Amino acid sequence: MSDPIIAGVDGSPASLGAARHAADAAHRRDAPLVLVHGYLHAFGYGIPINPYDGELPGPNEDGERMLVETAAALRADRPGLAVQTRQVAAGGAPTLIEESRHAELVVVGSRGHGGFAGLLLGSVSSQVAGHAHCPVLVVRPPEAPVDADGPVLVGVDGSAHADTALHVAADEAASRGTTLALLHVWWPSSMRDTTEVVAADGARREAGEVLDSATATVRRRHPDLPVDQRPVEGVEADAVMVEASRKASLVVVGSRGRGGFAGLLLGSVSQTLVHHAHCPVLVARPHSHRA
Structure with a gap:
């Protein structure tokens, strides 16, 4: 089996757009698609993490529901597409960089326009584009339809x-x-x-x-x-x-x-x-x- 196409998804419009592009790439390459959600942030995204507790929080239901719904929509549009989903107890950027070690392509979304160059992509997209172990496709929200x-x-x-x-x-x-x-x-x-x-x-x-x-x-x-x-x-x-x-x-x-x-x-x-x-x-x- 060929190496998979990895798409980072977090439920945002940018990441869902990236997932669609990733599905197209997987279809063209006849490769499996893996939707990955890194559900931990450095500051916990409000999840109470006790530093004295050696256990990390488990996958959350909202994340799992988002992955399942995204995978179902992609399969419906592209019959025969092999889609897997995975939640990882890590931040988005470290998760995707690690996943890229055995990937054909990593696809990430971006935030669109902003005031500072580093913030245009968002920390995850910028870090993955700069440090991945394979090619990276960055999908920006277009101002006009892309031909x-x-x-x-x-x-x-x-x-x-x-x-x-x-x-x-x-x-x-x-x-x-x-x-x-x-x-x-x-x-x-x-x-x-x-x-x-x-x-x-x-x-x-x-x-x-x-x-x-x-x-x-x-x-x-x-x-x-x-x-x-x-x-x-x-x-x-x-x-x-x-x-x-x-x-x-x-x-x-x-x-x-x-x-x-x-x-x-x-x-x-x-x-x-x-x-x-x-x-x-x-x-x-x-x-x-x-x-």
Whole structure:
């Protein structure tokens, strides 16, 4: 049996939206879906925890009812989908990070817009996106309906992190039967050449080479996959990617691997997209258990 798709659910609209996306991913991959509810918070969520009592509270009835109802709704919409449910005596983020050690994908919801970048996702989503042991799909509440037939968007720049995202994005586009959009943001540098015109021509040519190389990489694994090359002149790659996400069904971003701070694990462009993209964002983290 293939590794499961894990969805963190807590009964909130964001987590229920994430569960639906997780069910779609499980259906495409012919993988089992596991709905997980970590029912303990660091401060107990009002549950009286006696520090002198060695026993943790057991699973609660409300949580179990929420899991059962969510699983039933997902099965009704997708006949044949294998859905399991599980309550874990831990916080949401630690639970999902631990579950990710043996998962194909972890799916989390987000809170939507807010005043601080770290709070846009919520502590659980942000921690999971930065520390999971497998790819993470972050589902944000969209401002407008997401085009399910829209392209899978990925930024390419020739780096190792971008190459990892490229492979994941190509696989996603192929499984969804849609176009893969390769976006490369370039800008001329007068430090490189003697004139601005020459600098612009050189930068434009390099952008084409980066996109051609990425397309060739995709063709080796998916020879028939439609590929849309998008060279864009600009300075702020994150802003360009966020705007392009308006017409995408999914954005795929890379991660830097492991480290001490979640923001640094993702990188600035990835961090911006995870918080501000107009469609779901897939963080292409490596599967640690397959290394």
